[in-house]
Amino acid sequence: MATPSIIEAFERAGQGQVFAFYSQLDAAAQQRLLAEAAEIDLAEVEQLNRTLLGKNAATVNLDGLAPAPFAPLPENGGNADDWAKAKAAGEAALRAGRVAAFTVAGGQGTRLGYDGPKGTYPVTPLKKKTLFQVFAEKIRAAAIRYGKPIHWFIMTSHANHEATEGFFKENTFFGLDASLVHFFRQGRMPAVDFNGKILLETTGTIAMSPDGHGGSLRALDRSGALDLMKREGIDTLSYFQVDNPLIRVIDPTFIGFHLLRGSEMSSKMVPKAYAEEKVGHFCTQHGKNVVVEYSDLPASYQKEVDEKTGKLRYIAGSVAIHIFDAAFIRRMAAGGEGVALPFHRADKKIPTVDAAGKAVKPEKANGVKFEMFVFDALPFAKNPVIIEAKRADDFSPVKNAEGLDSPKTCREDQLRQFARWFKANGAAVATDASGLPNVAVEVSPLFGYDEDSFADRWAKAATKPAITDGLYLE
Template sequence: MATPEIIEAFQRAGQGHVFAFYNELAPAERERLLADAAEIDLAEIARLHKTLVADGASAALNLEGLAPAPYEPLPENGGDTDAWAAAKTAGEEALRAGRVAAFVVAGGQGTRLGYNGPKGSFPVTPLKNKTLFQVFAEKIRAAGLRYGKPIHWFIMTSHANHTATEAFFKQHDYFGLAPARVHLFRQGRMPAISPDGKILLETKSAIAMSPDGHGGSLRALQRSGALDIMQREGIDILSYFQVDNPLIRIIDPAFIGWHLARRSEMSSKMIPKAYAEEKVGHFCTQNDRTVVIEYSDLPMEMQRETDPATGKLRYIAGSIAIHVLDTQFIRRMAGGAAGGHEVALPFHRADKKIPTIDADGNPVKPDKPNGIKFEMFVFDAVPHAKNAVIIETRRADDFSPVKNAEGLDSPKTCRDDQLRQFARWLKQVGAPVETDATGLPGITVEVSPLFGYDEETFAQSWDRFPSKPAITDGLYLE
């Protein structure tokens, strides 16, 4: 829309106050305000205010008919060995055919880690201090080499870190990946509103905008043209993961194979919860659909329920934000009602303290929540997927996120988990490594994903050594 049309549209929607200070702004400030406004779907904001605020959206979640979701257990936990082998073979065929791409949600900053920069540029490995982005890039490179088909990598940034992320990849020559196969695009944003539905201004020239949640990644894939690139390249399977988990097997042929075998539109990995109070989502079934219930929404008495026969937790399947999605399913979910589709991801409200300005343009720093932010969660797509499948994975092979500066899920716990993995691989090939009762070695070693990104590829690389290297502190294998 042209400038007058945008302003008129806001006035018609009862949001004309957004431009209250427009005439006193400098040209660059006007451009910024108009750019913010152009991102906003005013009809969507009106609908969200009505359904999530005015009509009262704080009603308790409906848990009627909820039950633990079934999943495919690993062979060592009773799973079908032949089915797992067949899944791996099918996944490898899809990889050799170039049908698979990787997709990371990387809009976060390293603020909680005390780090100033995109979270993906945070160093995490125990010896070389490789960044999250480098670890992922090397895993993607290694898989491409293994299956004879370079893998495209889609990276969703945010408005806050896009420029810095782009510069980081250029500075490091895309970590050996072809720049044409690395696709960066920005996450969508949503404006914050007041309880009476008015869009909040952060300053006279800026709307209070915030990212639309990891569920917004589906819309962003559509709006950025990423799905069109995939269609052009013959890619119909997307491996989804989040930026804070360096242990993940980004390209997992067995996972891809289960997805294909079940004709699933969206598949998920689970880990058995370590204890009832562990803060992960729960895979459940409700009304014949697979759903994910957040730990904050599932009553603690249900989280603590055990199976009388096994003594294990009933709601044991923990969600770790690792998915495989069909690209056509993404397109359908991204279109939503506006695209003529019957379903769209729901928004969730979050009441927040939002710095804003008053009617005279003076800054206001609230001491209690004064506004509402809206975000979407990617796991809300699961109930809409045909034949949703959940497979079990090993925590030690797939999940050790870096979220907090200290304590649980910190750089130290992640570093130790990487060391345990490297030590386990070395032991499996007969290398002498001393570890404590938890599997943590007394020395610092590191394995590049280009040497081995799982126990199988590690063993194959190790076998190629004519003379085995000494297992000493500082050993690096690439």
């Protein structure tokens, strides 16, 4: 698109204010502004303004809502034979090289008081390995276990792309083959004011923000990642977010459930710890699986108790762990009639400029950011599967500097996991009532990245070390 036509297109769309200061910019700044403007789909923005900002903006519909069914763990009543068959099928897929890992890693460590990409934040008890190193070692270990290289796709943001790539290069990709690690940027959306006008961040830059983790599906397509997967014979993608070091990055049983049931999108749930826990809820609605955010599900629903079990009725919490079929991702990315992730609005304080070009830092929400959620793909998926996971083995995110989901709680959950593995294999380790050991230890994923791989390696060890403070196994 030639320069004049971009400006004209914005003017025709009623968004000419984006170029209000264009004539005052130097040539380089003009080109940067034009490049940002070229990212924007004006028709999409107009539609979002109409559907999310208008008087008739859609609200969450709870009609026909019910808890979603899931496959419980064998110890909670699940069919042990089904779980064993799933594990065998998943292991066969891994040995065939059909599976890749995918990390959504666009976030910064701001809420942790950390300046840098969140994936570069140190989390392990002794060695202070970063989130990225933990995942890299889990992928390396799984590749060795199943005898096939595992590709790793990492979605960054415009804010942290270069820093993330540089971090991997500085650390020689943590022992991974660099040709198997693929970085690409998340898409962006412009922020608008409450009248739907695109906001400028400065006189020469548009207020752009990431398009949400749901944007990962179209980013996989636009980046060429799906084409690469097809060339490599990969049809199954293990999706997880960057803040959760406990995640079983490569879980053969989960993969097997997904494949055996012909699922296009599968998910893990963990039972909610308490009624108001801030997680999404897996539900069914009109024959489709959906996730309803905690902020959208009335408290009366969240507190509802099943009369037979005495447990919460809406107990299936979403922890952002999914498996996708590659062809399904391509279909969702292509969109088309009735096949597209919806955008959600988030009212935010957005730094901008006034009519004179002077910087404005608002004290209250002055505009709207648009974002997509990956779980909104569920209603479009054929044969969706939800399986139960143990929170203690799959979910301990690092989100907050203190309190819940903090570095402290995550460190303790890692220590509890290591202690469980030691105890299960006959090692003596003292713990408190919560399972927290009285010594600080660390198990590298290269020694054991889950219960099975740890048990195998421990059994092969010629001498079994005493579980003392500072023990590190690799």
